[in-house]
Amino acid sequence: MKKRLILFEKVIMIVLFVFSILMCVVTPFGWDEQLPDWIWAVFLGVLVLIVPYMLYAFVHQIIRITKEKKWGSFTKRVLLRFVYFFCISFVILKLLALSYSKIEYLLFTFFTVCISIAVDDIEDKNKTTVRQLKVYPVKDADLAKIKPLFDNWQETLIWSCLQGVMGQAWTNDLENPTSAKIQIADFCFLAGEMEPDFFNYRHESWNTDFTIMVPQNEEWASLIEEHYGDNAKRVTRYAIKKESDIFNRERLQQFIDGLDSEYEVKMIEGDLFIQAKQNHWSADLCSQFPSYEEYKEKGIGAVVVHKGEIVSGASSYTVYKEGIEIEIDTREDYRRKGLAAACGAKLILACLDRGLYPSWDAQNLGSVALAEKLGYHMDHEYVAYEVKL
The missing domain is CATH 3.40.630.30 (Gcn5-related N-acetyltransferase (GNAT))
Structure with a gap:
């Protein structure tokens, strides 16, 4: 870890030193005003992040050298620090020449990009998790592919989802599904071959801590009991016939x-x-x-x-x-x-x-x-x- 910090510090020093030299060359000709905003944003962001650490490292090193009395390395190390802080000072002076709104804009740009990269990375990890779990959301255009798995199931909540009216469906394979799960309101319907991954995946929009799971067969029922244990209470419900022209x-x-x-x-x-x-x-x-x-x-x-x-x-x-x-x-x-x-x-x-x-x-x-x-x-x-x- 210590070696990585030293390497990181050296890289930052080199980058800022090169930037300082670049400023010395381009400033007399007014070329610095033509530099794109992303260059300023990067160096300003790096400066904000690294200066507190470098101040700490500088003070810590002087204290350490004083205690250990290793004066032979004092000149070399402190000289490098002064060169580094000269570079930082030069960059700061250049930045002070910018307006407050410009600095605010550059900082906003830098940290917005950093946050965007972090969010994209998290989303990619979530997508990877979904793929690994073999759980795929079924879009309305693909609902017909899972419909055969629910054949002969006379349940309007299932029909609502398969019609694209309400609810959400998932499957283990978008091209050739062999199992599917429908979640609508407080109800969850499980059909086809058993797929344990359905229990390990929870969609971000599903913010309830209770659901009524309806298994298609005893195999699914056993899997529910095995996965949820005492948190799954087995109950008996009653299906009512769907008959037209019966009402008086x-x-x-x-x-x-x-x-x-x-x-x-x-x-x-x-x-x-x-x-x-x-x-x-x-x-x-x-x-x-x-x-x-x-x-x-x-x-x-x-x-x-x-x-x-x-x-x-x-x-x-x-x-x-x-x-x-x-x-x-x-x-x-x-x-x-x-x-x-x-x-x-x-x-x-x-x-x-x-x-x-x-x-x-x-x-x-x-x-x-x-x-x-x-x-x-x-x-x-x-x-x-x-x-x-």
Whole structure:
């Protein structure tokens, strides 16, 4: 390390000495004013970085020579230091001739270039890591290549991603994919051959510490358990059949009309969108839409309002080209009053009016019962994992 510092010091001395000689030659002819800014920027930046170190080294060497009384080397070493500081002084005098704004500009240029080089190096390392992990983001134009891996999976969240509407997909091979991962909202779907690298790569936009992983088969399930251990909780969820023309409009309207007069059923608009996102229990009703403008364009939802406050709601958790995936919930102190049924009925009717299919996936048997009350039919159970990342 010491030898490297000495070598570094000598290189800097030589560079500054050459620069000083160059200035002595070009200054009388006014050529120094024609030097490009990058030359000034480099020497000014080097000067700012090296002067504190050289001052320390100069003082440290004098103290050391004095203590060790090696006067034979004193003349040689100190003379070299004086030559070096003469060069620095000359450069400083030249720089003082520049305006303050010029010096500020040159320093900004030098350090901006240094930072850019450092950032590019970090990005290159990240890209290398992604390549080594065999994890490649799938662009919209390539989504068709991974679609066969998800065939026969009747899941609207998957369809949304494959349609390029919402979510992000990754694969192990962009040309001939054999495994793929889809991340959309809080859900992660794993398909094809097992690829452990999917668990080791985390995209910078994925800022959550929780996800629901849905394996395509038991092999994927075993891999999740092996990788996450106690942080992966195995749960049973319930898929609801996607059937058209099963809804009874009159019956759905009865759920809405049957509410007590103290409650109002409203579509989610403006202030109700903001209120839904602000309440912890109702945030997921609109959580996948950053702004009301985007929700107004793509989403749809209904809420029950009591004394100006949202107490129950049903909304589009995610959307796909043919419909929505429903998110439904009721504030804990307002449950068992038929509010969720009224919200769900209002949302289903609004979807039917727009030609959208209101898809339903149940987290528990209570959700299954509510879905069947509104006209749906259960399809099958499936395994998922609630994972703490």
